Amino acid sequence: MRVATRRSALARAQAFQTARALAGDDAELVPLRTTADREPDKLVADFGTKGLFVDALREAVLDGDCDIAVHSYKDLPTEPVDGLVVGAVPPRADARDLLVTRDGHALSTLPRISTVGTSSERRRVQLLRARPDLQVISVRGNLDTRLRKVHEGEFDAIVVALAGLQRLYTPEEDGGVGPLGLPLHAVPLEPGECLPSPAQGALAVECRRDDAETRKRLARVEDAGARATVTAERSFLATVGGGCLAPIGALATELPGRVLELAAMLADPGRRKVLRRSLRGPIAEPERLGRELAQQMLADGGEQLVAAVQERRDREAGG
């Protein structure tokens, strides 16, 4: 089995772990460079919505050069591609964001005017809503570089996805890079303070729609609960508009009785406005749950919010 993956250490770690569960020693990783890797200075906001994190991997599967591609699900556009399916959603890791500091502070106990590194508008607007005194500063570079910047004092904290840390800093025999080896502390941000990106912490294993043999093998790593939660979150995203410029967060949780609870947020960073709402529905209809919550929020102020964000971007782009 040939497994397409991006080249980063994190991408390889998660592809390795997925490939091993699927095919044992019978899997070969095929590291590829996507447009996002080749042109890192392109507009970052376009990366997710235009599929620039996944383009080369999808081509390799469509061409028959690889059997599957392993993606961070949150990097996958909501628009389907002809000829491809998400053949499996493996068990999902913790979807939350993580606050990493030198001394173990939570968001509520960070000293006043602390500096927090993140390049995500979604994280920035939610951090400032909880703690308007913080100085949120943009940060680039891989996970390792960003963590070092906290250790060395360039930032008091950074926010990253818990799942990414978990997958990368596992032992080498499990495809990771071993422990980070820095005395840092991490506290999860609770969904009430910061909702993660839709599908954060989940993987998507893509294959060709007509490749029956691979689809059968992929059933081995499928997790129906994980599939339901990401389907609800991405249905919310797709209904609001996959290419929408407003930051979006969404997190679905399984409740007893085959019920799914979907919490979502839409933000206007310019006015530091955050709309939040949640809705419950049967786990058997995740797509409808996401669509209904999006329709409710759009009707209830979301449409104006999205239009205001769009207008500001257009004005800025026009000079």
Ligand SMILES: NCc1[nH]cc(CCC(=O)O)c1CC(=O)O
């Ligand atoms: N935005 C980039 C990205 N895409 C996937 C992950 C890892 C977590 C995941 O698989 O959801 C990350 C890092 C991060 O957000 O800190």
